[in-house]
Amino acid sequence: MSSVFNAETAENSEDIEKQFAVKAVMYMQTHWELLERCRGSELKLTKIDEDIYEHFKETFPEVDVAKKLDEEAMKSKDGKERWRNFMNVYENKVKDFNFGTMLRTDPTAEYDQDTTIFSVRMQFYAIEIARNKLGLNDWIYEKAQKA
Numbered sequence: 001m002s003s004v005f006n007a008e009t010a011e012n013s014e015d016i017e018k019q020f021a022v023k024a025v026m027y028m029q030t031h032w033e034l035l036e037r038c039r040g041s042e043l044k045l046t047k048i049d050e051d052i053y054e055h056f057k058e059t060f061p062e063v064d065v066a067k068k069l070d071e072e073a074m075k076s077k078d079g080k081e082r083w084r085n086f087m088n089v090y091e092n093k094v095k096d097f098n099f100g101t102m103l104r105t106d107p108t109a110e111y112d113q114d115t116t117i118f119s120v121r122m123q124f125y126a127i128e129i130a131r132n133k134l135g136l137n138d139w140i141y142e143k144a145q146k147a
Contacts (some may be wrong), residue, residue: 006128009037010147017140022100024100024101024102024118025102025103026045026129027102028101028111028116029053030101032110032111032127032140034104035137035140035141035144036140036141036143036144037141037144038141039135039137039138039141040128040131040132040136040137040138040140041056041132041133041134041138043130043132043135043137044126045129046094046129048093048094049125049129049133050102052094052122052125052126052129053126053130053133055088055089055126056088056126056127056129056130057130059082059085059086060082060086060088060126064126065107065127065130065131065134065136066107066134066136067107068105068106068133069103069106069117069127071117074119083122083123085125086122086126087122090122094121094122094125096121097120097121097122098117098120098121098122099120099121100118100121101118101119101120101121101124102116102117102119102122102124103116103118103119103124103127103128104116105116105117107131107136107137108135108136108139110140112117125133125146127145
């Protein structure tokens, strides 16, 4: 007979953590390749980009996606609570809404160890959709076309 899974008492499995890391890196690479092939301002990341964008602006009016993200604010107790409330709206609307992924902290930088943080998929969507809408990711396409 199996027992109910309790995340609070579960041990971390190194193999599972590696699988999550591999999936997050693959997602990051796919995102970058999309931005190299298509201007961010012309790219849709989900079927409901507009709804996510409006909800993000309404919920986090202080977040300026054109500037470096404040990781401390995002991961503070208050920040986590606000993001959790934001994300939960998408539980049945966005696949893997709470899956871990990589997020660039600076819209003017490529993914690397100094400009990338681990985040939740809905944080990624909210911030990258906003960057796309504002044309902040178009430089990636333009750079790729010159190369």
